[in-house]
């Protein structure tokens with residue numbers, strides 16, 4: 001699809017995924033409101049199937065392709081998208097092949113295997129994973145089968161699925177005047193921004209991206225008006241946000257996103273600990289980036305008019321042996 005998506009694509013995705021994806025709860029906290037100086041509404045995608053919003057995009061893409069043909073679903077990911085695609089394929093009776101860096105934690109590989117996918121190890125580099133993915137697709141073709149790749153963010157079916165997060169938030173909370181979403185490749189941000197701005201044609205609602213200062217490609221791109229990918233892999237505890245915004249998601253971000261708030265590594269860790277302690281919610285560092293952004297001075301000063309802000313808790317898959325506040 002070369003054209004941009006519209007609201008009807010997101011509504012269609014919502015219908016398509018409703019049999020499988022949870023409508024996740026929205027939680028509030030007086031403590032968090034006090035710290036933020038406004039009402040915050042936390043959309044709990046950490047409680048989504050497979051532990052992150054990624055299941056929405058994956059089940060939307062895989063369900064669409066299952067109707068059109070019966071391919072083997074192929075992807076590469078070391079994180080939440082791998083688990084999401086594996087379960088989505090399984091639920092549609094399709095086989096999945098997931099290319100994962102050989103250095104990926106065993107718990108993540110075990111989760112993917114547990115959903116019935118075939119795991120292929122690759123070298124932990126971009127070239128390594130692309131070569132391995134192409135090889136797997138070529139092997140399938142040689143065997144007379146179709147291997148269809150599902151990108152974790154650069155796929156319109158995935159973006160439409162992720163947009164359903166905002167659809168649900170705005171159905172449940174008409175008073176929202178802002179939404180904060182973490183950004184990596186930009187699939188979540190693109191879908192959410194498109195849905196929010198389409199549902200509010202006067203564009204009173206502000207869509208704010210949250211990003212680690214160590215991985216500020218979205219920030220630099222929005223400020224300059226041109227996509228500015230980083231040339232080396234950033235160092236951040238928010239492992240889901242190391243990816244650059246891609247060519248498919250960038251047009252949505254350029255058109256619809258109002259601002260990008262940067263947070264430090266310490267702010268990410270503090271926000272994660274705060275949510276665990278005070279809200280009793282298990283969130284991972286990438287999700288904590290959105291919480292940290294809501295608590296920054298920059299957000300307080302530059303968006304002081306926003307009174308009711310939705311914060312997307314994008315996932316809860318943590319390596320419990322490596323919690324950022326435990327020094328062993």
Ligand SMILES: Cc1ncc(COP(=O)(O)O)c(C=O)c1O
Pocket residue numbers: 052079080081152153182183184185186187188189239240241243284286287314315316
């Ligand atoms: C928990 C979590 N939050 C946010 C993101 C960023 O999503 P996107 O790549 O769609 O920007 C990811 C990506 O892996 C993630 O796993």
